[in-house]
């Protein structure tokens with residue numbers, strides 16, 4: 542099994558979303574200790590903005606260049622295509638995904654490679670696979686205590702679905718701005734949710750593997 546871990550927080554290893562994503566990777570490795578993990582750090586300028594040729598290609602009948610952003614895109618799509626599981630660790634920035642994750646999306650959501658456009662609209666070209674998203678947010682965006690809109694989870698669900706990755710599973714640490722007690726409470730709640738989810742996930746995987 543190959544796991545692609547896309548890391549999107551500018552806070553790197555100190556980040557809450559990175560920590561949560563690594564926990565998910567840890568659970569996946571428990572299920573398959575021989576799994577290969579590919580770490581793709583997109584934060585901190587890890588991915589350049591898309592260039593003019595790439596933008597032109599997205600609206601042309603064929604690619605106008607194989608260089609620049611097209612080359613970066615080839616590499617990132619290759620990583621995604623060869624992964625059996627995708628794990629995205631991301632903070633919420635301004636109600637949605639951070640710009641670094643948006644740049645990764647701009648490179649992997651590519652016409653003729655991961656989706657096509659026809660009279661019926663956009664059709665996905667990627668084989669579906671399991672996707673986990675680990676989100677950290679300063680405030681809360683779901684549940685009774687939410688006091689802000691959430692454009693992150695519906696956006697990611699829509700854009701990943703556009704290329705064929707349906708039904709992502711979200712875990713989150715919300716309320717990191719409310720102090721250490723709130724963080725501890727959020728971590729505890731998420732740990733229980735992870736435990737519960739992966740106890741079922743492991744069983745399901747084993748049943749599948751056993752036929």
Ligand SMILES: Cc1cc2nc3c(=O)[nH]c(=O)nc-3n(C[C@H](O)[C@H](O)[C@H](O)COP(=O)(O)O)c2cc1C
Nearest residue numbers: 550556557558632633634635636677678679680717
């Ligand atoms: C530019 C920026 C925008 C942010 N916007 C939001 C926001 O809209 N909603 C929110 O709950 N937290 C927001 N935050 C706070 C982060 O989501 C929070 O600090 C989170 O824990 C960061 O996750 P990380 O530790 O994985 O980087 C923002 C932080 C930054 C730097």
